[in-house]
Amino acid sequence: MMLALGLSIVFALTVGILAARSKRAEGVILPLLDIFQSIPILGFFPFVIFAIYQGPLENFVGANLAVIILIFTSMSWNIAFGVYEAVRAIPQDYADLLNVSQASAWQRIKSLYVPAAMSRVAYNTQISWAVGLFFLVSSEIITSGATKIPVNYGIGLAVVTFASAGDYADYALLVASLIVAVVLWRFLFLREFALWSEKYKMMEEPRDTHRDPIMKFYSWVNHRSISKLFLFVHDSGVTRFTSSIARFRRGLRVAVIIFVAGFLLLVAASVASTGHLSVGSLPSLSEITSTEVSALYALAASFVRVWYVGAISVAIGLPLGVLVSLNFRLYDVATPIFEVISSIPAPILLPAIVLIPVLGQSPEFVAGIVIILSMFWYIVFNVMAGVRTLPADMKDLPRVFKAGRGSAWRNVYIPSALTGLVTGTITGVGGAWNALIIAEYFQVDISKPPITQVSIGIGKMITVATAQQNYLVLFCAILSMTVLIVSFNLVVWRRIYHHVTKRYTYNR
Amino acid sequence: MVQVQQLAAGTTIVTVDNVSLDFFKEGEPLPVLADVSLKAGKDELVAVTGPSGCGKSTLLRIIAGLIKASSGNVKILDSEVTGPRDDISMVFQNFVLLPWRTSLDNVAFGLSSRNDLTDSQKKEKAAQALEMAGLTGFEHVYPGELSGGMKQRVGVARALATDPKVLLMDEPFSSLDDLTAERLRQETYTLLINPQTSVQTVILVSHNVEEIIELADSVVVLSARPGRVKGVLKIDLPRPRNKKSQEFFDWVDKVYSLLS
Numbered sequence: 001m002m003l004a005l006g007l008s009i010v011f012a013l014t015v016g017i018l019a020a021r022s023k024r025a026e027g028v029i030l031p032l033l034d035i036f037q038s039i040p041i042l043g044f045f046p047f048v049i050f051a052i053y054q055g056p057l058e059n060f061v062g063a064n065l066a067v068i069i070l071i072f073t074s075m076s077w078n079i080a081f082g083v084y085e086a087v088r089a090i091p092q093d094y095a096d097l098l099n100v101s102q103a104s105a106w107q108r109i110k111s112l113y114v115p116a117a118m119s120r121v122a123y124n125t126q127i128s129w130a131v132g133l134f135f136l137v138s139s140e141i142i143t144s145g146a147t148k149i150p151v152n153y154g155i156g157l158a159v160v161t162f163a164s165a166g167d168y169a170d171y172a173l174l175v176a177s178l179i180v181a182v183v184l185w186r187f188l189f190l191r192e193f194a195l196w197s198e199k200y201k202m203m204e205e206p207r208d209t210h211r212d213p214i215m216k217f218y219s220w221v222n223h224r225s226i227s228k229l230f231l232f233v234h235d236s237g238v239t240r241f242t243s244s245i246a247r248f249r250r251g252l253r254v255a256v257i258i259f260v261a262g263f264l265l266l267v268a269a270s271v272a273s274t275g276h277l278s279v280g281s282l283p284s285l286s287e288i289t290s291t292e293v294s295a296l297y298a299l300a301a302s303f304v305r306v307w308y309v310g311a312i313s314v315a316i317g318l319p320l321g322v323l324v325s326l327n328f329r330l331y332d333v334a335t336p337i338f339e340v341i342s343s344i345p346a347p348i349l350l351p352a353i354v355l356i357p358v359l360g361q362s363p364e365f366v367a368g369i370v371i372i373l374s375m376f377w378y379i380v381f382n383v384m385a386g387v388r389t390l391p392a393d394m395k396d397l398p399r400v401f402k403a404g405r406g407s408a409w410r411n412v413y414i415p416s417a418l419t420g421l422v423t424g425t426i427t428g429v430g431g432a433w434n435a436l437i438i439a440e441y442f443q444v445d446i447s448k449p450p451i452t453q454v455s456i457g458i459g460k461m462i463t464v465a466t467a468q469q470n471y472l473v474l475f476c477a478i479l480s481m482t483v484l485i486v487s488f489n490l491v492v493w494r495r496i497y498h499h500v501t502k503r504y505t506y507n508r
Numbered sequence: 509m510v511q512v513q514q515l516a517a518g519t520t521i522v523t524v525d526n527v528s529l530d531f532f533k534e535g536e537p538l539p540v541l542a543d544v545s546l547k548a549g550k551d552e553l554v555a556v557t558g559p560s561g562c563g564k565s566t567l568l569r570i571i572a573g574l575i576k577a578s579s580g581n582v583k584i585l586d587s588e589v590t591g592p593r594d595d596i597s598m599v600f601q602n603f604v605l606l607p608w609r610t611s612l613d614n615v616a617f618g619l620s621s622r623n624d625l626t627d628s629q630k631k632e633k634a635a636q637a638l639e640m641a642g643l644t645g646f647e648h649v650y651p652g653e654l655s656g657g658m659k660q661r662v663g664v665a666r667a668l669a670t671d672p673k674v675l676l677m678d679e680p681f682s683s684l685d686d687l688t689a690e691r692l693r694q695e696t697y698t699l700l701i702n703p704q705t706s707v708q709t710v711i712l713v714s715h716n717v718e719e720i721i722e723l724a725d726s727v728v729v730l731s732a733r734p735g736r737v738k739g740v741l742k743i744d745l746p747r748p749r750n751k752k753s754q755e756f757f758d759w760v761d762k763v764y765s766l767l768s
Contacts, residue, residue: 393604396574399592401670402621411617415608503650504608 007068008076008132009121015076016083017113029084067136074135079121086117133182134345134374134431138438175348182343287472295461295476299484302440302458305364306432309371313379313428318421321383322413326395331388342377346370347438363440363454370439375428379421386420387413418504426493433485437462521709522548522674527570527580528734529563539734540566543580546728546740548674548709551701555712555720558730558738559767564713567735568676571711572596584674594621597672601679603659605651611638611662612647618666637669638662640699657688664696671706678713689719697723717767721759722749729766739766 019029090112098108324334353369394416398408436459454460458481465473524546530537540563548554556564569575571582573591582589584596597618605614615634619625625633638647641661651659660680667675680696681689700707714720720727721743729738741763745755 391602391604393600393602396569397604397606397617398620399574400572400598401618401666402592402594403617404620407617407620411606411609411620415606418608503652 007072008079011072011076012079012083012121013114013117016080016117017087017109019080019084020087021113029080071132071135075129075132082121083117087113090116129185129343133343134347134434137345137347138434171351175344175352178348179340179344183340291472291476292480295458295473295480298456298458298461298477299480301454301456302433302436302481303484305367305440305454305457306371306429306436309368309432310375310425310429312368313372313376314421314425317376317379317424318383318414318417321380321420322387322409322417324380325384325387326413331384335384338377338380342381346373346435347442349373350438350442367436367439367454367457371432371435374431374435374439375425378428378431379424382420382424382427383417384420386417390416415504419500422493422497422500426489426497430485433481435459519550520547521550521552521585522546522554522571522711523583524567524571525580525583527567527577527582529566529570529575530578541570541577542734542736544730544735544737545580546737548711550708552725553697553701553710553712553723555714555724555727556730557714557717557720557727557763557767558735559732560715562730562732563735564730565678567730568598568678568711568713571674572598572676594670595673597667597670597675599660599663599667599675599677599680601683603651603656603663603683605659605662605666607651610648610650611643611654611665614651614662615666615669618669622670634665634669637665640668640705641665642695655688656684657692660684660692664699668699668705668707673706673708675700675707675710676713677710679715680712681719682714682716693719693723717760717763718751720763721745721756722751727763729763741766 015029018025094112094116098112324330324338347370350366350370353366356365394412397403398412403411436457438459440457440459441453441463458477461477462474462481465471465477524544527541527544528539529541530539532538544567546554546556556567558564566575570577571589573582573589573593573596584593589596605611606617609617612631612634615637616627616630619630619633622630635647638644638661641664643658643661643665646654646658651662654662663680681693684692699705700710712720712724724743726740726742728740730736731738743759745759749756
């Protein structure tokens, strides 16, 4: 995990600085970053396993490598974006200074670019950490399912092993110690890192009311960056993509890249499984069509699942976020608690959820809970960040004019939370698609029946296909899911996001 | 336009009596305001000034009933202020308009508590207030599309629409550029101190001494941390006041010397 985090930071610095300083690199790197962060990474994990594990490294090194690659992938994009933005935002005066003093490229990197990017690296690391932890646990579980040789040690693996052996005392102990570790890590390292990096800030950030660096991060995200995590939206620094023609061309490029990459993966997979490359080993058209049709059914089922759960999360998360942020005392108490709960990856709780009497027997219920846990906190935190940035006078407004509770919520609180709500939902739904892979089908030992499984769903389809090493199904399922998510982002979210940020952002 | 009780000029409308406020920081009381008293009479504009951190804006919020004083009380005529009330209204430094509502809806929001009015009556009243504030034609524009001066006009219209007796203004012109501020100052004064409106007294918090000499009938000068009344000056310059006259400069000097 640490290794992956270190790698991510180094990678992010390199790529971010490169993109910010070279026009040509920017043209290649930015679209790539966009694609990689809008697709559900977990879906692609099986390919990574096969590519590495089935290929040259059929041992625990390969399995471990696959896990590290996945975590690295999940963590590096948003840090890279942070670096890119920070370096782009360096005032021209500083660049001029270095030109005047004829600094070498290395001196520039060391004395300007890296320090300038530091505070953003620190903030983005915090969210990457939570994301990474989720993927760590999930990927260990998947690896151990897909391969006979498990990742040698790992918390995700241990949780699954204990749970499947019915060793609930050890399981509880393990979850508890994970929580302790998360708390320690967050408060001893991440927070210190964030506070330390404050001194590297170049300019005053927009007026900010958060003392807590984590909330500060969320509020910052609220203003600009999450849009980039899941949408193809860029702010002032990168306006050249905003014209509709450029957007269309980018969309096209994305589609082509996905298609080509998918095709190559399919070929690679069939080579890996059969050991030789021949056209004959590729599946027939009718086979592809029927697989694709079933993938679309599963996708539809999962889409409905994600969205009814999304509706529940919004219905609870919006009022909760608003209430907590309106009350100072409640806010101070609740925030650290929320932070800790939110950084416990949902998949490790699954074995406990199954134990809930009656409801635990319903796979829909279990899947719903795991999905809620993966998206709920994004919504709450983003709503909180939105409401917290309101000036005190604004919060007093309903009192000054004696507005009733209904009117206050309708006119002031809900609109002020809307930007955060949309950002949070976009990010949360992204998390939910990833969570599906665990939530819809959870099996520890291939010889035993799965702990939970829904009747139909894209996550189940992917997990089962991974276990059976059925590349065609895997390919159809993942491609359909990616296309759906990317186009949904482009067509629906993008518009909502634009409208909401234009009208519902408070800047006096 | 509104039924106004006929009160003799000079009748005290707002009485602030020995108001103190302590914040508690880690158990230690931190005095913010200490024994502040002031009076604002009918058709008067009373200015409150002082160095930053003297609690002048806090005092305004105590008068508005938004913050509870640790001791002392505030009265409007004979009734004590215990919370936000219908006959007090406020204009803010940073306008505090809802960006997601048109100027008309923003003003109508000010009428939230008027359960006796239907929505269309509220809008009608809001439109009248906007007209008084000189914003005819801008009813359906969002705050983001208005200039700073126009935003503050919406703020004034919102405050006036509720027919308040007491109008509290918290540095209402300080986030505007000089030219806009100057024009708005004059217009606002004529609008407020005017038998046509319900407003009977105005309390203005400001750190701009020239603005105070231009507008106020009297000025209360507070000291820094905790805010304590250093002096109250009655500004008896005849109106309209000439900002270039010697008397005006003398008054500015007088307030400055009390401030420092």
